Amino acid sequence: MNILGLNYGGHDTSASITVKGNVVAACEEERYDYVKHSRNFPINAINDCLKIAKLKIKDIDLISFSNDPYLQIREKYIKLAIEDNNRVDFLINEFDRIKKLSETEDFIRKKLNYKKKIEFNEHHLCHLASTFYPSGFKKSLIISYDGIGEIHSALFAIGNKNKIKVIHQDNKYPDSLGLFYSAVTFYLGWNIFCDEGIIMGLAPYGNSKSKLKNSNKRYIDHFREIIKIDKKDPLKYLINKEWIDYHKIKDKWVSKKFLNVFGKKRNTGSKISLHHKNIAAALQDRLEEVVLYQLKILKKRNNLDYLCISGGVGLNCSLNGKIEKSKLFKEIFIQPASGDAGVSYGACLYSHAKHFKNFKFKKHHDFNLGSRSNKKEIISALKNKKMNFTDYKEKIYAKTAELISEGKIIGWYQGATEFGPRALGNRSILCKPFPEKMRDHINKNVKFREYFRPFAPSVLEEDLHDYFTINQSSPHMLIACSVKKDKKASIPATVHVDNTCRAQSVSKNLNPKFWNLINEFKKITGIPVLLNTSFNIKGQPIVNNPKDAIDCFKKYKIDYLVTDSILVKKN
Numbered sequence: 001m002n003i004l005g006l007n008y009g010g011h012d013t014s015a016s017i018t019v020k021g022n023v024v025a026a027c028e029e030e031r032y033d034y035v036k037h038s039r040n041f042p043i044n045a046i047n048d049c050l051k052i053a054k055l056k057i058k059d060i061d062l063i064s065f066s067n068d069p070y071l072q073i074r075e076k077y078i079k080l081a082i083e084d085n086n087r088v089d090f091l092i093n094e095f096d097r098i099k100k101l102s103e104t105e106d107f108i109r110k111k112l113n114y115k116k117k118i119e120f121n122e123h124h125l126c127h128l129a130s131t132f133y134p135s136g137f138k139k140s141l142i143i144s145y146d147g148i149g150e151i152h153s154a155l156f157a158i159g160n161k162n163k164i165k166v167i168h169q170d171n172k173y174p175d176s177l178g179l180f181y182s183a184v185t186f187y188l189g190w191n192i193f194c195d196e197g198i199i200m201g202l203a204p205y206g207n208s209k210s211k212l213k214n215s216n217k218r219y220i221d222h223f224r225e226i227i228k229i230d231k232k233d234p235l236k237y238l239i240n241k242e243w244i245d246y247h248k249i250k251d252k253w254v255s256k257k258f259l260n261v262f263g264k265k266r267n268t269g270s271k272i273s274l275h276h277k278n279i280a281a282a283l284q285d286r287l288e289e290v291v292l293y294q295l296k297i298l299k300k301r302n303n304l305d306y307l308c309i310s311g312g313v314g315l316n317c318s319l320n321g322k323i324e325k326s327k328l329f330k331e332i333f334i335q336p337a338s339g340d341a342g343v344s345y346g347a348c349l350y351s352h353a354k355h356f357k358n359f360k361f362k363k364h365h366d367f368n369l370g371s372r373s374n375k376k377e378i379i380s381a382l383k384n385k386k387m388n389f390t391d392y393k394e395k396i397y398a399k400t401a402e403l404i405s406e407g408k409i410i411g412w413y414q415g416a417t418e419f420g421p422r423a424l425g426n427r428s429i430l431c432k433p434f435p436e437k438m439r440d441h442i443n444k445n446v447k448f449r450e451y452f453r454p455f456a457p458s459v460l461e462e463d464l465h466d467y468f469t470i471n472q473s474s475p476h477m478l479i480a481c482s483v484k485k486d487k488k489a490s491i492p493a494t495v496h497v498d499n500t501c502r503a504q505s506v507s508k509n510l511n512p513k514f515w516n517l518i519n520e521f522k523k524i525t526g527i528p529v530l531l532n533t534s535f536n537i538k539g540q541p542i543v544n545n546p547k548d549a550i551d552c553f554k555k556y557k558i559d560y561l562v563t564d565s566i567l568v569k570k571n
Contacts, residue, residue: 001355002059004046005126005348007066009104011037011193012341014419015045016369017053017060018348021359023134025052026369026419028341031544037194038541041111042344048371052416063108063118064351066126066343068150069101075151076173094250119354121347123149124311125164127338129353130346131310132159135333136363141304145291146311146340147178147193156235156298159308162353162361167302168235174247175239177287178312180227183246183253184283188276189266192253193312197421200318201453203284204498206277212261213275219282222261227286234297237290272450287313288322295328305330310346314338314478315421317502321480324470336367336476337420345419365475366510368426370417371544375564381546382568385554387561389568396565397513401520404432404530408559409446411535413549414513417542422477423534425458425506425514427542427549429558432521433457433491433531442493442533445557449538454502457483457494458532460518461505467491467529468503477504477532491529504532 005016016026025048030036032044050056077098100107105118127144142157142164149155153176156168173179182192185199208220226243230236245252259265266276295307307329309320314334324332335342352359373381382389392399404410412428423429429446431438443449456477459467464474470481480500483491494501508515522528535543537556543549546563553561553568561568 001061001352002053002055003062003064003348003351004049004060005064005066005344005346005351006042006046006108007340007344007347008041009067009069009101010340011039012339013038013040013042013045014337014341014344015042015049016344016348017049017055018352019053021349021352021356021361023345023348023364023369025049026337026345026367027371027417028419028541030541031370031417034541036539036541043111046112052372057112057114060114061116062351062355063112063114063116064347065104065108065118065120066347067123068120069104070120071122072150073098073101076148119351121350122152123343124152124155125166126343126346126350127310128155128157128159128164128308128346129350130342131308131314131333131335131338132164133162133349133353133361134335134364135306135308136365137306137308137331137333139304140306140308140333141298141302141329142308142310143295143298144311145177145313147176147182148173153178154311158302158304162357162359164350164353170233170236174241174244175237177227177237177290179246180239180244181283181287181313183244184279186253187258187262187265188279189268189270196312197315198450198453199280200284200316201450201496202272202277202280203318204281204496204500205452206274206279206281208278208282208285210278219278220285223282223286224289227290229290229293235294237294284318287316288319291319292322292326295323295326299328307332309334310338310342312339317478317480318500320478321500321502324472324479324481327471331472332479334476334478335420336418336422336424336478338478339421341420367419367424367476368416368511369419372416373546378546378563378566381550382566385547385550386571387550387568388571389566391566393565396562396567397516397520399567400517400560400562401524403560404430404521405524407432407438409442409557411549411553411558411561412514412517413535413543413546413561413563417544420476421534421542422504423532423542424475424477424504425511425532427535427544429533429535430517431493431531432525433494433527433529436492438531439493442531447533447537452497454496455494456502456504456532457491457529458504458506458514458518460515460522460528461507463528464503464505468501470503473505473507474503475505475507475510477502479503490527494529494531
């Protein structure tokens with residue numbers, strides 16, 4: 001069976017295709033329409049997936065949609081309006097949205113000229129499937145925290161072979177860790193559903209235990225008042241409605257009480273004060289407290305050794321690091337498209353499991369599933385752009401490593417595009433991890449982003465444990481861990497202010513080209529680590545095709561472009 005999975009109706013629209021239960025392609029629309037976190041129908045992503053899979057739309061046996069619009073209409077809009085008369089006006093204002101949801105199936109059929117079966121799946125079940133089925137675990141606890149699906153903001157389940165059994169589903173809108181994290185992101189002057197990672201990076205610069213000015217309360221005390229654990233059900237958390245407005249007024253995220261306590265909203269681009277840093281710290285600390293508390297309960301009740309994490313909150317490396325460090329579980333797995341882009345991937349797998357109840361899913365940690373170009377296409381693009389290039393063939397790794405060791409900044413474009421927001425060694429900007437000022441240079445002059453944003457160290461898998469305190473591999477750059485004292489001085493540009501790194505362990509099996517490059521750098525410097533960041537600048541999607549890579553390379557302060565075995569110089 002050929003299944004096309006779709007994520008549409010919110011942010012990070014995407015498409016994925018499974019053939020006989022194996023994911024062969026997964027693409028995000030933002031890489032084609034150049035709109036970060038795109039909400040557009042993923043027609044370009046669909047077409048590229050079909051191209052990669054060597055299929056046409058008529059060959060697709062089933063479209064699996066990563067949301068149930070009818071459940072959303074019933075639970076989020078009609079039911080809540082009946083329960084709360086104050087929401088009637090909100091319901092009226094959302095009429096166009098409700099109408100659009102009710103017409104989802106007709107819209108898809110018309111857009112794709114598709115006449116076969118379409119399945120609607122609950123959003124969070126797609127999140128759960130997206131992480132459990134490729135994990136390689138036979139049995140595990142599965143958690144999903146995000147903003148909102150149809151009505152749920154979190155879902156807890158047990159995965160056993162090809163079955164997913166939900167064990168708790170009482171965390172519902174507007175009680176949402178993800179939405180509240182977004183609300184504070186907005187208050188601090190950044191964009192919702194986009195810049196939450198910036199808050200995570202800012203948090204270590206603050207102190208949640210500091211007291212507010214003219215107050216006896218600490219920042220963390222206020223956030224504990226906002227996010228509470230239900231006394232009757234410890235697996236249920238509650239957002240104090242006195243502090244939020246996103247459930248009542250469209251595009252208004254925090255309430256007057258929040259503003260009265262914490263002061264006026266920070267304007268985008270204005271100075272980031274210690275006060276702002278302390279708010280970020282309190283938000284991050286409370287998130288970690290709540291999730292770890294609930295995980296301890298889930299562990300005690302179910303006694304499972306493995307954990308799969310999904311949902312937008314699953315992209316929070318600091319939280320994942322605390323979970324890994326807690327040793328509650330022997331191993332955790334987070335797939336790199338843990339946010340909403342990944343639910344198209346999960347929808348495919350969930351539908352396949354439903355239709356083939358005895359199907360055995362295999363471990364699949366390779367998420368380089370998007371656009372790819374052959375050498376002929378790359379050379380054609382380079383000639384079209386009149387670029388100066390040399391084919392080094394098998395010597396490209398040694399030559400690139402030499403340039404990096406000399407302090408050069410490399411745009412690294414190889415193989416297929418990664419699925420998800422992390423650059424895992426195919427669409428990367430690379431440089432040496434020292435000296436410390438290299439971090440500031442990349443932030444200021446290459447990426448054009450905030451000074452406090454951290455970078456990942458990509459390390460040979462064989463050397464991971466020599467450099468970092470982590471008990472498992474970390475191929476997807478989603479687990480923050482501490483750098484060992486005797487190694488910090490050798491990789492200072494990748495170490496955050498709290499002495500953590502979101503390390504990526506690079507396997508020769510998963511990514512031989514990237515492994516070879518790091519290994520050559522190790523031969524020159526003795527250090528098996530490169531500083532790795534995504535091949536884009538702030539506010540833009542990661543480059544997707546040769547043209548994107550060339551344009552980014554030409555326009556910004558990247559010294560060389562390396563694609564396939566070809567080294568490209570500035571003209």
